[in-house]
Amino acid sequence: MKRIDESNKRASTILGFALIPLSGFALDVYIPSLPDMASKLHTVPSAIQLTISIYLISYGICQLFIGSLLDSFGRYLPSVxxxxxxxxxxxxxxxxxxxxVIxxxxxxxxxxxATIVVSKRALFIDLYSGDKLKHYTSLFSVIWAxxxxxxxxxxxxxQFHLGWQANFNFLGYFGLLLVTLELIISGESIKQKHPFNLKQIAGAYGLMIKTKDFTVGMVVLALTYAMMLVYGMTSPFLIEKLMHYPATVTGNASLISGVSVLAGGLLSKYFITRPFVKKILIAASVQSIVAIGLTIFTGYLHNIYTLLAYVIILHAAIGFIFNNVLSYLLTRFTNNGGKASGLAGGGYIIFTSAFSYTVVSALSIKSQVWLGVSYxxxxxxxLIIFACTKWIGEPVTIKKLAHEEPIPLPVID
Incomplete structure (x- = not known):
């Protein structure tokens, strides 16, 4: 089997970065098509919105175990x-x-x-170490965004020019392009394969789940990310059906949403040395006040600009809170970094899909006011869950716990 060496290491690294956002592409590219899918498939919006939840649940569950399977079978062949x-x-x-069938x-x-993305994250661990590894992994969230x-x-x-099927055809051809590049450029990166030990994984996960701040952190991530998913599930119907704008406007609004989340994430890096609990409490308080205020305001006036106010302000707060809490979870168990990141990544995704679909179904969001209520x-x-939890320290500091030996900053594997 072809392996990665110095001749193709740089190209394989670039390809690895190109594959990391695939999870988001598969989720977000057909968001503007949700109303058209509901219409053409002769079903209700909630049935189409369920396609998002199903994707996220399978993606989240797979992340819980795929890292250890890739340690046993390698990175390259599973990715292809x-x-x-x-x-x-x-x-x-x-x-x-x-x-x-869908x-x-x-x-x-x-x-x-999940298999593709986790294998590429593991590739960086295989190929790099020290400051170089930290530099590359610090770019993951920026590239993912x-x-x-x-x-x-x-x-x-x-959607505007070709219809909803075009988005999935795009994903199909995009995947074929990537697999072609993978076959030409990349190769196996793992140095030594390890046996798959389900009992060991279950034991480590059991310890983490019993740790209150870790489990609560996953719930906070899920609730935070659920706000974005609720927007993603409902905004096409609000923009295209209620306000009668074309699908391109939905896409442009989602672009603004993504930029806002990225800005919040970059802001979290700027305030990385500030006290963890204090900065999250401030951000969550501001987010709650703005959400309630906008909900009341849109009861009197609502248009595309008030919708974008939700997006710009609240989604920036989402990016800020999410990045900080995720960093906390990834450094919570320093001797089980890979398993902690697998559980955090998979766990919050599963919770997110459940929370977002429940909110959308229960509130029947058909106006900006109800979108504001969900926010x-x-x-x-x-805010309440975070304030009621005892947090042990700063996520950016690797600390020696009573039963753990410190190792380099953990990353998702």
Missing amino acids: IGLLFFSAASFIIARSESLH YLMRAIQGIMV SAPIIAPFIGGYL SVLSVAV
Whole structure:
């Protein structure tokens, strides 16, 4: 099997970065098409919104175990197989008129994307170490944030000119392009394979779940990210059906959403040395106050600009809170960095899909006021839960705990 060496190391690194946002592309590119899918497939919006939740649940569950499987079977072959199955599932969705087939293919896409993305994150651990590794992994969240900026923008124009199937055809051809580059450029990066030990993984996960601040942190991440998903599920219907704008406007609004989240994430890096609890409490308080205020205001006046006010202010707060709390979780168990990141990444995604779908279904969001209510409920929940939890310290500091030996900053594997 072809391996990565000095001759293709740089190109493989660039390709690895290109594959990391794939999870977001598969989620966000067809957001502007949700109303058209509901119309063409003759179903209710909630049935189409369920395709998002199914994708996220399969993506989240797969992350819990795929890292250890990749340690056993390598990175390269699973990534290639994952890209091929991802493309096949995309083409099947584009040609299907059955919701049940689409649901199944979205579940397969979630599993394949988790395999691809986690294998590429592991590639960086295999190839780099020390400051170089920290530098590259610090770029993960910035690069990942490119998906919600670019994907809906592309999806809006594909929907406007070609219809909803074009977005899944795009994903299919994009996957084929990436697998071609993978076969030409990349190779196996793992130095030594390790046996898969389910009992050891379950024991480590059990310890982490019993640790209150870690579990609460996952819930905070889920509630925070659920706000973005609620917006993603409902904004196409509000913009295209209620305000009668074309799908391109939905894509442009999602682009602004992605930029706002990225700005919040970059702001969190600027305030990285500030006290963890204090800065999150301030951000969550501001977010709750703004959400409640905008909800009241949109009861009297609502248009595309008030919707963008939600997006710019609240989504920037989401980016700030999310990045800080995720950093805390990734450094909480320094002797189990990979498993901690796998549980944090998979756990919050599973919670997110449940929270967002429940909120959308329970509140039946058909106006900006109800969108504001959902933001308010989730924001206040984040504030209360965070304020009632004891946090042990700063996420940017690797500390020696009573039963742990410090190792380099953990990253997702």
